[in-house]
Amino acid sequence: MSLLTTILGRLIKAAITLLTIAVLNFFLIHAAPGDPAAVLAGEAGAADPLFIAQLRERFGLDQPLCVQLWSYVKNVLTLDLGYSFRQGMPVYDLIASRLPATLLLTLSSFIISLSLGIAFGVAAAARVGKASDSLLTTLALLFYATPLYWAALMAVLVFSVQLGWLPGFGYETVGSGYTGLARAWDILQHLILPAMTLGLFFMAVYMRMTRASMLEVSQMDFVKTARAKGLSGPVIRRRHILRNALLPVVTLAGLQAGQLIGGAVLTETVFAWPGIGRLMFESLEARDYNTILGVFLVSAAMVIVFNILTDIVYRIVDPRIGAKT
Amino acid sequence: MSFWKRFATNRGAVIGLIILLAVVTIAILAPVIYPGGPWKMVQRPFLVPFTNEALPLGTDTLGRNVAAGLVHGARVSLLVGLVSTVMALLIGVPLGALAGFYGGYVDEGAMRFTEFFQTIPNFALAIVLVAILQPTLGSITLAIAIVSWPPVARLVRAEVMSLKRREFVEAAHLAGLSNIRILVSEVLPNAVSPIIVMASLMVATAILLESSLSFLGLGDPNIMSWGYMIGAARTVIRSAWWLSFFPGLAILLTVLALNLIGEGLNDAFNPHLKKGRT
Numbered sequence: 238m239s240l241l242t243t244i245l246g247r248l249i250k251a252a253i254t255l256l257t258i259a260v261l262n263f264f265l266i267h268a269a270p271g272d273p274a275a276v277l278a279g280e281a282g283a284a285d286p287l288f289i290a291q292l293r294e295r296f297g298l299d300q301p302l303c304v305q306l307w308s309y310v311k312n313v314l315t316l317d318l319g320y321s322f323r324q325g326m327p328v329y330d331l332i333a334s335r336l337p338a339t340l341l342l343t344l345s346s347f348i349i350s351l352s353l354g355i356a357f358g359v360a361a362a363a364r365v366g367k368a369s370d371s372l373l374t375t376l377a378l379l380f381y382a383t384p385l386y387w388a389a390l391m392a393v394l395v396f397s398v399q400l401g402w403l404p405g406f407g408y409e410t411v412g413s414g415y416t417g418l419a420r421a422w423d424i425l426q427h428l429i430l431p432a433m434t435l436g437l438f439f440m441a442v443y444m445r446m447t448r449a450s451m452l453e454v455s456q457m458d459f460v461k462t463a464r465a466k467g468l469s470g471p472v473i474r475r476r477h478i479l480r481n482a483l484l485p486v487v488t489l490a491g492l493q494a495g496q497l498i499g500g501a502v503l504t505e506t507v508f509a510w511p512g513i514g515r516l517m518f519e520s521l522e523a524r525d526y527n528t529i530l531g532v533f534l535v536s537a538a539m540v541i542v543f544n545i546l547t548d549i550v551y552r553i554v555d556p557r558i559g560a561k562t
Numbered sequence: 563m564s565f566w567k568r569f570a571t572n573r574g575a576v577i578g579l580i581i582l583l584a585v586v587t588i589a590i591l592a593p594v595i596y597p598g599g600p601w602k603m604v605q606r607p608f609l610v611p612f613t614n615e616a617l618p619l620g621t622d623t624l625g626r627n628v629a630a631g632l633v634h635g636a637r638v639s640l641l642v643g644l645v646s647t648v649m650a651l652l653i654g655v656p657l658g659a660l661a662g663f664y665g666g667y668v669d670e671g672a673m674r675f676t677e678f679f680q681t682i683p684n685f686a687l688a689i690v691l692v693a694i695l696q697p698t699l700g701s702i703t704l705a706i707a708i709v710s711w712p713p714v715a716r717l718v719r720a721e722v723m724s725l726k727r728r729e730f731v732e733a734a735h736l737a738g739l740s741n742i743r744i745l746v747s748e749v750l751p752n753a754v755s756p757i758i759v760m761a762s763l764m765v766a767t768a769i770l771l772e773s774s775l776s777f778l779g780l781g782d783p784n785i786m787s788w789g790y791m792i793g794a795a796r797t798v799i800r801s802a803w804w805l806s807f808f809p810g811l812a813i814l815l816t817v818l819a820l821n822l823i824g825e826g827l828n829d830a831f832n833p834h835l836k837k838g839r840t
Binding site: 382507 | 574678680681682683684685686687689690691693694695696766770773774777778779780789792796799800803806807809810813814815817818821822
């Protein structure tokens, strides 16, 4: 199967998934206690009755359920995610304005956790059974069990409050008037703590996986052959073992995109990072269901896009995959 | 070697078991240790820990005993972790077993369904479900179960697929047993050990999920939980570190214990794997 047909197939599947989520969202609105119009207004009970009546008419809430469903899905398909009355702007615009911050956070966190996780995993596997291996494995075990938001709070406490090394709050220094490089440097400083804490859990996951995978591959016959040829340890590790050991790690990395986005809700809440995760938290407090469901849909779309991308990377890295199916 | 002996050779697993037993004991005895409950205001707010013998971990923003909160919070963590895992197993095991056993369209349909749930970011789905259904102990447990069954279904499906080609299953077919009977009494009992290992790790994940939801304010408002304690202390982290530190440590220890037990169970169920690893 060629790469193109694969991508096409994935896109069709993605469209079906998103459509299903839109339908799910619709039923969730109706599952919420109270009048769906009030739910859409995000003001459960406190909204102006005239306004609710208008909403009811606009969304056809007096019509049969299937007609309502159709108009809801049609709206979602045209990127009309409704209006957030709490924030006073369309949900789509709201999410679009918050999305860059989340992308910056999740992508940098992904890169940090993957590269550090693989590096530590390789290091641990190379020193298997020694003290440094036990230390790394124990640390991974601890990070693996640490609640993400707690790690974030403790990082603020240590690096921001106690040591004063890094800012623990926000996206950039408010009112600093920085431009260009100075602004980028300022944002980078704000980014370090959230990105590191969000990546901590995944770093532990990748490290454990890389270590196990390295140890498994190193016992395979082709490695013995390489050793018999007289190649040095580091060369075998890099060229022969690591290359093969990375495949399961890449698969896993693709699957964890969803968790990264979920984690962003927690991290952004702690660090007041102005992304869609923080938006979701604010909407929770305000009972702004429309925005919550919008963020949910967009985060699912992000995961799907990310999965397609890793799939493509995977097929390029390992041509055997395409040949098999 | 007996199962217990194999489990006990893993030092981490034994430590995990001790920690878990301690947490369970504390949870059960909570009403005896702090009969006043976790909500009672006992002292002035923001009492620093280790300064008052009766209140070793200090008091929170409203003058409530942090230690009492921790002890009572253990109950909700363990309960939600356990019940949601059982619910996830009740969804995942039958679905995976039917998909793996019957194959064909049943398998195709079940796996599409599972894939859909795996694509959706699971924490975001849990947030949406609890927010819409209103935060109660029941809705939180249900939401966690709904987002955590897919890996169970996949595991059981793979196990059943490999088991159904074994000779003892063919023998059962020849003996004239019905399909359902073969699945329930011949195939599934042989898939129990990987399911138990996965379940112990799922309880750990469920505890993390529950605490994360409570942290965001999506906990049951009538029940004290570790996540809620941290969430309530989030804004005062600069002045009162202990309010978030101790509950977080409690979560960390409990989750760590369950993960260690899971690994120990895995080693004990698969003694042959142990040799391959160094």
